[in-house]
Amino acid sequence: MRFGLLYEHQLPRPWDGDTEHRLFKDALAQVELADRLGIDHIWEVEHHFLEEYAHSSAPEVFLAACAARTKNIRIGHGVVLAPPGYNHPARVAERIATLDLIADGRVDWGTGESASRVELEGFGIDPDQKKAMWAEAVEQTANMMAMSPYPGFQGKFFSMPVRNVVPKPLQKPHPPIWVACSKRETIHAAARAGIGALTFAFVDPAEAGKWAHEYYDIIKSEECVPIGHTVNANIAMVTGFSVHEDAAEARARGSEGFQFFGYSLGHFYVYGNHQPGVTNVWERFEAAKDKLPPAGRGSGIGTPADLIGHLKQYQDAGVDQVVFIQQGGRNRHEHICEALELFAAQVMPVLKADQAERDAKKARELAPFIEAALKRKQRMAPVAREAIPTVIAYGRNVVQAGQATEGPTHHVNADIAVMMTDVADDKKKQAAE
Known part of the structure; x- marks a missing residue:
């Protein structure tokens, strides 16, 4: 099993003049530590205007800083918002490729369509069209990274002439593609597109096992037609994180932050009424906190033994990666670092003992299905040299x-x-x- 860290850059009010500066500096220090400890991935979201929940509007900047400070950890753009109103597909191709070069081929390209009115309406994006926007943009962005020159495109949501989009990524033909999933149907769609499922559903291991089984059944079926030029067969699950030798202390250090993550997510995506620059999400959370379900049992919060038992269930269920929300609410930087060190020392070695063997077995089993899926893909025709217009x-x-x-x-x-x-x-x- 592989392990990742998710960064939303949460920052509950009140804020002073230095809070955002400290937030980003602490996050960079945590990523450097995670790299030294052998954590496999970091994932950085892209969100806009979601005060307190996510101050992560320029992930490409943060991830470039991470790439420059690390050597082994994979750099996950988790996710780039794909509708062209957020990011033109050519700009996404350029940024992903540049980051991959800086990171020596360590980038994972997560994609998403967005679901918050605060974001969608802030950029004038029609929510009824965002899924179609995602599909068009992701496919063409992959083509831009893989083709030289890119033949141009006349689409429903964006168009551009023949251009050679440079630079090209170090990973050929492009970095592994993922999509953010919060529902079972999206996980199925990820499998049909031949891409990784980065799942924010917070399900228990039994349910996760059903989802993973369905995901891989589709990967192995004729339904799988890659949206990109490779197949990235992986399913990741997101959960909370706080590790301490004393279970009560682990809960005291991590439960509130995980609760705030869930509450603030619901505020912007499900039930909240938000006045930009006015609404205090943390105050609302504190008023509702006693009525929220407790965080701790059944998540990545507990003693090393608790986590080994819990994560082993995910591993046996077929989940490839567990991604931890360690930077949530007012979780303290020093507690996060202490938990990472304890996790790396006592939990990770147990769950990674047979990693190479598992990887090799999975690769052998999936190879013929991936080969068949890539043959089903209808590829964009290259443009003939004599047909390339002179600019x-x-x-x-x-x-x-x-x-x-x-x-x-x-x-x-x-x-x-x-x-x-x-x-x-x-x-x-x-x-x-």
Whole structure:
């Protein structure tokens, strides 16, 4: 089993002038520690305007800093919002490829469509079209990274001419693709698209086992037609995290933060009324906290022995990765670091003892199904060299032998043309004198 850390950059009110600065610096320190300890993945979300719940609107910046500070941990864009109103597909291809180069081929490309009115309406995105936007954008972004040049596209939600999108990622043809899932139907859709399921459903191991079984049944069926140029057969489950030798202390350190994560998620996505810049989500959470289900038992919160027993159930159920929410609510940085060290020392070795054997067995079992799935994909036809249009620059002023010759001139270059003509005239005058 593999393990990851999820960053939403939660920041409950009140805020002072330095709280966001400390938040990001602490997160970077945690990622450096996780890399040294052998944690497999970090995942960073993309959200906009979700005060207190997620101050993570520029994940590509944070992840680049993580890549520069680490050597082994995989860098998960979990997720890039795919509708073009958030991110043009070409910009996503450029950013993912650049990050993959900086990270020496350690990037995982998580995708999503978004579900919050605060975000969707903030960017003018039609919620009834977002699923179709996701499908169009993700497929074309993968094509941009894999094809040279990209043949161009006339779609429903974005269009662009023939262009060679550079740079290309280090992982060929592109980094592994994932999609954020909160429902069983989305996990099925992930399998049909041949991509990893990054699941935010908070289900128990028995239910997770059913979902994992259904996911892999679809991967092995003719329903699986890859949206990208590879198949990433993986299912990950998200849960809370706090580890201490004393179970009560583990709950005291981590339960409230996990509760706030769930409450604030519900505030923005399910039941909340939010006034931007006014609503205090933490105050509402505190008022409702006693009525919320307790966090701890059945999650990644407890003693090392508790976690071994709980996570072993996920492993046996067929879950490939468990992703921990350790930075939630007001969880303290030093407690997070202590928990990571204890987890790496006492829990992780038990669950990773036969990792290589499990990986090899899985690869052998899935190889023929993945090969068949890739044959079913209808690939975008490359553009013939003679059909690639020539793009003529806007400005075509030419200075030869001291003369400025004007052709069709874009106004931006007019001043340059005049300046170069003046230089030529000055040289003539100096020569005459």
